[in-house]
Amino acid sequence: MNLTTILLLGILLLLILFFLLALISLASKNSKKCSQQEQDDYIAMVVHDIRSPLTVIRGSVDIILRENKSLTKDDVNKLLTQVKDTADELLEMVSAILDVSKIEAGKFEVSPVATDINLLVKMISDRFLPIYNQSNMKVNVNLETSLPKAFADPEKVERVITNLISNALKFTPEGGEVTISSRQVASFVRISVADTGIGIDDNMKPKLFNKFVQAGKTKKSVGISTGLGLKISKEIVELHGGKIWIEDNKPKGSIFIFTLPIAK
Amino acid sequence: MTKILFVEDDQAFFNLCSMELKMKGFDVVHVADGSLAIEKIQLEKPDAVLLDIVLPGMNGLDILQEMKQDDDLKKIKVAMLTNFGMDENVNRAMDLGADEYFMKYNIVLSELPGKIAMLLGAKPDSNVKVTG
Numbered sequence: 001m002n003l004t005t006i007l008l009l010g011i012l013l014l015l016i017l018f019f020l021l022a023l024i025s026l027a028s029k030n031s032k033k034c035s036q037q038e039q040d041d042y043i044a045m046v047v048h049d050i051r052s053p054l055t056v057i058r059g060s061v062d063i064i065l066r067e068n069k070s071l072t073k074d075d076v077n078k079l080l081t082q083v084k085d086t087a088d089e090l091l092e093m094v095s096a097i098l099d100v101s102k103i104e105a106g107k108f109e110v111s112p113v114a115t116d117i118n119l120l121v122k123m124i125s126d127r128f129l130p131i132y133n134q135s136n137m138k139v140n141v142n143l144e145t146s147l148p149k150a151f152a153d154p155e156k157v158e159r160v161i162t163n164l165i166s167n168a169l170k171f172t173p174e175g176g177e178v179t180i181s182s183r184q185v186a187s188f189v190r191i192s193v194a195d196t197g198i199g200i201d202d203n204m205k206p207k208l209f210n211k212f213v214q215a216g217k218t219k220k221s222v223g224i225s226t227g228l229g230l231k232i233s234k235e236i237v238e239l240h241g242g243k244i245w246i247e248d249n250k251p252k253g254s255i256f257i258f259t260l261p262i263a264k
Numbered sequence: 265m266t267k268i269l270f271v272e273d274d275q276a277f278f279n280l281c282s283m284e285l286k287m288k289g290f291d292v293v294h295v296a297d298g299s300l301a302i303e304k305i306q307l308e309k310p311d312a313v314l315l316d317i318v319l320p321g322m323n324g325l326d327i328l329q330e331m332k333q334d335d336d337l338k339k340i341k342v343a344m345l346t347n348f349g350m351d352e353n354v355n356r357a358m359d360l361g362a363d364e365y366f367m368k369y370n371i372v373l374s375e376l377p378g379k380i381a382m383l384l385g386a387k388p389d390s391n392v393k394v395t396g
Contacts, residue, residue, distance in 0.1 A: 051347050051369040052274055059280040059373045066374060067287065075283070082276045173320070174297070 053086040096228040103235045110153040110239045114263035117150050117182055117189050118143040124161050140179040147182055150189040150260040156236045163229040164193040164256045172197035188259040196253040205246055209234040267291045269310035271301045273319050288377035298322035302330055312341040317348050332361040341383050
């Protein structure tokens with residue numbers, strides 16, 4: 001086993017940890033719109049959520065160091081992949097917290113261009129294929145063939161679509177169904193992500209797009225949750241001049257819908 | 265071979281614990297969904313169950329309660345393995361009949377096989393050999 005790799009992993013881990021704690025502190029200080037209780041609950045949730053990935057990183061590196069001679073090459077690869085995936089999740093969490101800080105400071109911006117939303121949806125949906133297969137999920141992609149291009153920042157809209165698909169997977173049990181659709185409605189492109197999951201209580205719906213809100217227990221296999229994804233998605237959609245909302249998916253589940261203006 | 269059934273929805277954490285346990289000669293069976301745990305325990309008849317608390321489908325404390333109400337399952341040793349260390353959870357688990365309560369973030373994973381072996385009656389210096 002390459003000791004340099006292990007050393008780099010250790011440094012990466014420490015950097016993530018310090019950065020994360022600093023950002024949690026920053027986010028909580030900036031959050032004037034949240035009550036003290038909401039901030040305390042959020043910090044407790046984040047600290048709880050980062051414990052598991054940190055344990056996984058520490059434990060993986062520990063096994064590699066301790067059992068260096070008895071582990072097979074496949075074992076080492078599996079452990080290192082696990083460390084990398086877990087570090088990626090933590091970095092995602094850091095990015096989300098940083099974005100919310102930018103939103104609250106009024107410094108979050110979008111750079112819209114004429115964007116093929118169908119292409120974007122297809123690309124993102126394909127990225128989730130291993131998870132669809134692993135969870136035995138049926139995925140339908142219904143894209144309107146003559147959909148006009150949207151005036152949108154592709155990188156930011158990619159994050160909205162990724163967040164909505166990821167949420168649908170987190171809240172839908174194995175064997176469920178996720179449907180991603182696009183169509184034109186008046187001068188807007190309308191994108192929706194429907195699931196057959198647990199659904200969302202009516203009293204939770206108005207709070208969902210606030211920060212630090214999670215609708216319920218998620219599947220950890222899809223990754224850790226920050227409770228910030230929908231807050232960031234709402235900001236991105238509204239900066240484009242669109243809207244985002246939620247409807248019930250009869251007979252069960254939820255549909256998240258957002259609109260973006262058509263490119264002129 | 266001593267069989268451990270581990271109810272855990274965090275695949276990465278399960279992989280780690282499973283690797284540690286298998287290296288010490290344990291047979292490890294995995295269940296990720298809490299609602300499937302009781303059925304799997306009845307089927308596999310493990311020597312011990314490792315139980316997370318926050319799980320999809322059914323939480324670990326409810327699984328523990330159901331096990332302790334079942335004549336066939338109540339003698340199986342149960343260790344909670346979770347990130348929830350609040351006194352309320354620890355007390356409830358012990359009241360329901362849990363044999364151990366481990367915290368994920370401070371347990372030394374290399375010591376997990378030894379702790380499970382002791383739970384099953386091995387002496388601390390017995391190099392975790394337990395006959396199932």
